[in-house]
Amino acid sequence: MKRIRPSYPIAVAGVVLGVGGLSTLTLWSQAGSPTWDLDVVIAALSLAAALTQLWWPAQGALAATLLAVLSPVATPAATMGALQVALRRRLPVAAAMAAAGVAAHVVQGLWRPNSGISQQWWLLLICASYGALLGWGALARSRRALLFSLHERAERAEAEQGRRIAEARMAERRRLASEMHDVLAHRLSLVATHAGALEYRPDSSPEQLARAAGVVRTGVHQALEELRQVIGLLREQDEQQDELEPQPTLADLPGLIADAREAGQEVRLREEVTDDGALPHAASRTVYRVVQEGLTNARKHAPGRPVDVLLRGTPGMPLLIEVRNPLAPAGTAPLTPGSGLGLVGLTERVRLAGGQLDHHHADGEFRLAARLPWPA
Known part of the structure; x- marks a missing residue:
């Protein structure tokens, strides 16, 4: 499937505002803790990891997941990385990244437990969140693949229709060229016959000469009209020519x-x-x-x-x-x-x-x- 490349200026601004804002809120809630200095460093590194995900989603998500083991301020970058991998990589890779994210947050909960929620509910919340991110990303990726497939099918159908139209035009031109060839040959044979009469019977009466000249003039005019159409045709010489029936008028x-x-x-x-x-x-x-x-x-x-x-x-x-x-x-x-x-x-x-x-x-x-x- 064609890889989707984001619009980088907009994506960078979104990551800075989203991940940076959530990390800042988490960091503010951790103010006064003994590990606050470590959390500040991890917040800056997690923001860098989130930006890396725009170009290398798996590597950036793995870095953010490892940082999430040490501090909750890396959780926004880690969850965003799981979503990015689900959107832009195959399902096994996305599932492995989601499992790594769950494991990282389990370790985080054991090392730095959340006083506002029990360990069981924390584990359930983390599993549900990563499962939702994995399902969302897989669904979006499947939908994008379906749209891309439909777009390719539409392009192939359009190209096929164009080819069929071109073949129909060429077939019509060949048929007309064959038809005009026979008609033109008939016209020119009549002209040649009457011109030969003028050449070999100079003793004919003026009325007969005028009549023969008129037939020659009319035949030449009609032959030129037929020839004008033949010249405009792209005609391929067939090895076997079918006998043409007289065309209706x-x-x-x-x-x-x-x-x-x-x-x-x-x-x-x-x-x-x-x-x-x-x-x-x-x-x-x-x-x-x-x-x-x-x-x-x-x-x-x-x-x-x-x-x-x-x-x-x-x-x-x-x-x-x-x-x-x-x-x-x-x-x-x-x-x-x-x-x-x-x-x-x-x-x-x-x-x-x-x-x-x-x-x-x-x-x-x-x-x-x-x-x-x-x-x-």
Whole structure:
């Protein structure tokens, strides 16, 4: 366990005031006794032993215990030493120090008996005091060890969560890179085909040449858009590539909504999109994924609650995708457990598309909103 180091200026002041004050009171009560001069010397030595306990608790406590054999003025330093050892050392060492303290005070009581209490009650009081100090110190040490363990577990859990998030982001980037690779290859092959037609058929009519040039221009524009996303990805080359199925787009959104409704989910779609055919293909895929994730989260965490889906945008203005659903009643467990990484991957996807994703709770609702650029 991590050793606790006290704040030394405050601790020194506390020892001087506490131990010094109690020793002074004991010394004052011994005024006039034949051993008063010895008690003064022992009081000074016991204060030094108490200060030593701040750095070396076992050695300082042992010195104070030995002084307690000679005079009661060392009792405050000895009992404080027993507590310090119980707080900062293992239980066997603390128990041995407590036993030594009891033995020292038994000898003190035999040599210099207390006239105000019988020997039996004196022994009982000493045993009870050292037992209480030992239990107090052991309990405090165990509690400190538990708090330290919980703190370490929290740090490990936070580090593990950070690692899982990083892995989810990397997996999403690799998947997107593989997807973009295939799409980009398709775009460039089309461009190469039409460019080859322009090169080898110079005798084509102006209309055919213009049509082929337009296809090349559109293909290059779309390829550059795909390439911009690929460049931002950290992609590791896999030895075996899985065959990718065609990715759904905005045109497949009605099918997604229909499937959700057939599963019993109440979905209200409001679409305010003009000329959705002009939406870039990458943004169209991202729209589908945002709505899909929103519906999935609603089914998991708010089953039976209606979901509102809003699509609003026009070329030249940002495209807004918003999914809202009322929160489930407090204490409702999700239908299926989730890792919480779906939104992490979605955030990465939206960011790579040049947009922003936000999700939060507000006014009793969960809101998932994304904004994507839509070139004019």
